Amino acid sequence: MTRKSRLLAAGGVVIVAALIVVALLMWKPAIAPVSPPAAASFDAQTKLAGARVVALGDCIVCHTAKGGKPFAGGLPLATPFGTIYATNLTPDVETGIGNWSLEAFTRAVRHGVSRDGHLLYPAFPYIHFTRMSDGDISAAYAYLLTREPVNATAPANDLIFPLNFRPLLAFWNILFLHPGERAADASKDAKWNRGKLLVDSLGHCASCHSPLNAIGGEKSGHAFDGGIVDGWEAPPLNALGAAPKPWTQEQLVTYLRSGRASEHGAAAGPMLPVTRDLATVPEEDVQAIATYILSIQKAQPAVMNVVAESAGQADPSPAAQRGAILFGASCAQCHGPAAPMQSIGERPTLAFSTAVNATTPRNAAQMILSGNGWHGEDRMNYMPAFSEIYSDQQIADLVSYIRASYSQRGAWKDVEETVATVRKENNAR
Known part of the structure; x- marks a missing residue:
């Protein structure tokens, strides 16, 4: 055999070996379906523990579509790579996890692999859930398997190429998935x-x-x-x-x-x-x-404390001056220094708001555009949305005024562009 032939043969062996490794990484076996466990097979204490685990994991937040049944999936999750739709976690056999064994559920939580063997997208945070204890996973399984079954199929994901090719997630997992519980730090309580x-x-x-x-x-x-x-x-x-x-x-x-x-x-x-x-x-x-x-707090550049009396300081910029008029018309009733919400309701001044003191105007713009919906009798905070009332320019003026009047940090840049971007993103959802 010539030297060239030996090199070609060796190269062929390397390629075949690489393909085998890739196939092994991408291929995950299916776990056989089981008959749906009877609700009575889970004791009350385990289900109660499961409710605690599921609440701490915020499962219902991502796995319930707007107006949908709890845990039935379908919620669109926006990512930089497209939209992923949350799956059905109810014990429905056809569209949910009703025929999943505890083994299959544990593999999904710890390794991001569905019962049928396909890889789950990391919008499902299995890279964090992998650190859960066996007891917590079992409790969550018991709780979810005793919810109301809902027959609901999530819409197809809409991701850009090549990220819509699930097997590539095997390489992503090599970089970011590190299974196993973590040992406690003996130096801490x-x-x-x-x-x-x-x-x-x-x-x-x-x-x-x-x-x-x-x-x-x-x-x-x-x-x-x-x-x-x-x-x-x-x-x-x-x-x-x-x-x-x-x-x-x-x-x-x-x-x-x-x-x-x-x-x-x-x-x-x-x-x-x-x-x-x-x-x-x-x-x-x-x-x-x-x-x-x-x-885990890090040292940050010193920022002077803000006091309520700083509100209403004059700002010479035209945007802030226009914003002052809008603030008086739509915001001062709740957020002005003498507003009953503050003087009687003991609500904090905007001078302490995280959004107002942030490094970018995104959340301030988002709050004005989207508001905080009405939650009936829930003791949640309500604020009307102004996206249908004010233009991008007007909301940008209002944001600029609030920043200038209530924060001692520098003025934001590109405020109107941020408002337009946020509005466009919201309309696309």
């Missing part, structure tokens, strides 16, 4: 370790509150630096100490359980339903979450 476990696994907080890299993975070294979710900025969780009024343990616990905190403001957008779930779990869980989050 039980409350801190419980909080870290909840934040890193069930709560999957980094999924929303971290920037993503070019292939949709959480950017290395930037955990909790802030991200974008459904058109809203998820603020950095490691900068709470740099707020105009640094967050306290009590304020953070109150915010996570009620959606509102004194001297900070109210939850809105994707965070609002999260606070509803956290209101149903034992307070000790939320105390642990707050303890851990407040322990």
